[in-house]
Amino acid sequence: GRSGTYGSSANLRGLGAGSTLVLLNNHRVAPSSGLGDFVDISLFPASAIERMEVLTDGASSIYGGDAVAGVMNFILREDYDGAEAMVRYGSVTNGDLDEYRASMTYGKAWDGGNALVAYEYFNRGNLSAGDRSFSSEAILPNDLFPSSERNSVVAAFSQDILSNLRFKSDFLYGNRNGRRDWSGATYYIRILPDTTTVSSSAALEWNISENWTADFIGAYSKTNGDVNTEVDSSWRTDIESELWTLDAKASGVLGTLWGVEVHGAFGGQYREESFSNVRVDIDTVQREADRNVSAVFGELYIPLISEEDGVAGAHRLDLSLSGRYEDYSDFGSQTTPKLGVLWSPVESL
DSSP states (O other): OGGGOOOOOOOGGGSOGGGEEEEETTEEOOOBSTTOOBOOGGGSOGGGEEEEEEEOSOOHHHHOGGGSSEEEEEEEOOSOOEEEEEEEEEEOSSSOOEEEEEEEEEEEEETTEEEEEEEEEEEEOOEEGGGSGGGTTSOSSOEEEOEEEEEEEEEEEEEEEETTEEEEEEEEEEEEEEEEEEEOSSOEEEEEEEEEEEEEEEEEEEEOSSSEEEEEEEEEEEEEEEEEEESSSOEEEEEEEEEEEEEEEEEEEEEEETTEEEEEEEEEEEEEEEEEEEETTTTEEEEEEEEEEEEEEEEEEEEEEOGGGOOTTOSEEEEEEEEEEEEETTTEEEEEEEEEEEEESSTTO
């Protein structure tokens, strides 16, 4: 509910949504809220998602400062062939909150490529404070949970250009609007947020050799939030965030050390970010900023001991070294190193 935009955020380790990086098919998405500190993951149609890759380790030395708590990467379905329809209804034991979800998914796979289109509609009513015993004496109208309606569309396409070169692209459109009422002894407030996110990307996946691959991704994303607040004298807030990114990465096996393979990953990123939060009714800029970020990073991963080695007291022992250098147009440069050791004495610990 940051500044009335509402939405669902990822928050690993309880460090705040701004510390968890959210990716869609390996690329960033423009954030929501009046602070621009989280990506509204509920705008991703669930029917289009194949899996979520969650990096629970701190990843700022690879991805940057917004990945201190970790990374959540939503991967879209690939190679799906067919059509799928889903309808779901739910309610609560006390009160009149109803929830509806309906989706249509169509995919087509062929030799060397595939395409996917998914649409999802979601509608959920509000939960009044009068419907729960612990809040039944609150002044009404007063919502414990806001109402919400959203429409989301995802389209994805991939095609082999050569035997070792693949083109991929995806597009997302998501819109959410809702309502929440607050009441007190001397006030009444109704918040009406309307948020739209658009995101698109194009990528090349190159299998350089048996042990090395390279990825190149260009992406654009924009989020607009229109928040109307109705009180004795109403006001309106316009929130806008925009994001351009270019990513390049190569990863593979560098060689052997102490009889084990040493894995490496190297890459760079350039992105342009802008954000504004404007009170339209009084023509006042509450927050406004833009910046460019250039970064290079590298990582070495050495699996020193594995289960197959049969070493007592060391079911697994991994060593990782990584670092990221970033240059920000607004405050300067930053270097983030990391040394990591993972030791598993037995499989269950």
